[in-house]
Amino acid sequence: MATDGVHLLEHIKTPAMVVARGQVRFANSAATALLGAHIIGQDVRIAIRDPKAVAAILSEEGGTARISGLAVGGSLWEVDCRVLGDGSRLVSLYDLSERVSVAKSHADFVANASHELRTPLANVIGYVETLMNPKAGGDEALRERFLGTIRHEAQRMQALISDLMSLSRIEAVKHEVPADLVDLVPLAREVVGEFRDGSHVTLHTNCDSAPLSGDRGQLAQVLRNLIDNALKYGGPDGPVEVSIEAAQTGWVLVCVRDHGEGIAPEHLPRITERFYRADASRSRAAGGTGLGLSIVKHIVERHRGRFDIESRLGNGTSASLMLPLRDGPAG
CATH class of the missing domain: 3.30.565.10 (Histidine kinase-like ATPase, C-terminal domain)
Known part of the structure; x- marks a missing residue:
């Protein structure tokens, strides 16, 4: 890789390395901060101790691999290797941890919201079906009690939907x-x-x-x-x-x-x-x-x-x- 290209890598925030003949010949500041300054001159199999990542880096056409725990436990990274014209390899490391965490948070949020709505909705349906039975519906005291419960559960759903909409509006302008x-x-x-x-x-x-x-x-x-x-x-x-x-x-x-x-x-x-x-x-x-x-x-x-x-x-x-x-x- 040309010297000016190496200098350019030093100014980007994405961890990047140049690998030639299986050795790390250059690593920018972001990469040494992530993996340590000792990786320069080291065999890439030691610098990145993950078989999938090493296979992608050393393959003839390059490739990508996802590895976990590269920086800290639970982190997720994508290793991207591009083969350059002189046969060396440009290896870039992308942190996917936040993206995965946000996706999980959204999934958990939808699951929790669904659960919170499902319970009162099931109660409403159950009590309505009971009241539709002529025997139960004809009992005035029972009907009043069941209608009170239905109203309470409906109000719970109404309050939850109102808070969900409020939270959505707040998050939409949170950076303003x-x-x-x-x-x-x-x-x-x-x-x-x-x-x-x-x-x-x-x-x-x-x-x-x-x-x-x-x-x-x-x-x-x-x-x-x-x-x-x-x-x-x-x-x-x-x-x-x-x-x-x-x-x-x-x-x-x-x-x-x-x-x-x-x-x-x-x-x-x-x-x-x-x-x-x-x-x-x-x-x-x-x-x-x-x-x-x-x-x-x-x-x-x-x-x-x-x-x-x-x-x-x-x-x-x-x-x-x-x-x-x-x-x-x-x-």
């Missing part, structure tokens, strides 16, 4: 930083006011105004989801405290705290995953879709903020988010 001016204090007062009837939600602020660049609808959704969660799992008639604290560092801290049973520590790392529930039966009974905290996390990340959940069994749960202020704290 919101630019509208939103004042978090009056927005929080408005959202908290929606929960005043029959609930004990209070709001405390250290400022009259907390302006930031954001999407008003999404920020309202974050507050609603967190307050709704706190009311569901904070115990009967338990108080929910919402606080807003603007700091001189240019950030605003929003915290939603309940005094319920709390969350076991083994669940906390996964609590924002889609469809993950610390207490599945309790969540479904309360009408939870398993997507609320995932939606919150995605919205906070879109606003370039940070989201955290702290909890101790028997001592309640505190969900907090930090968002960058637009013009610094006011009030």
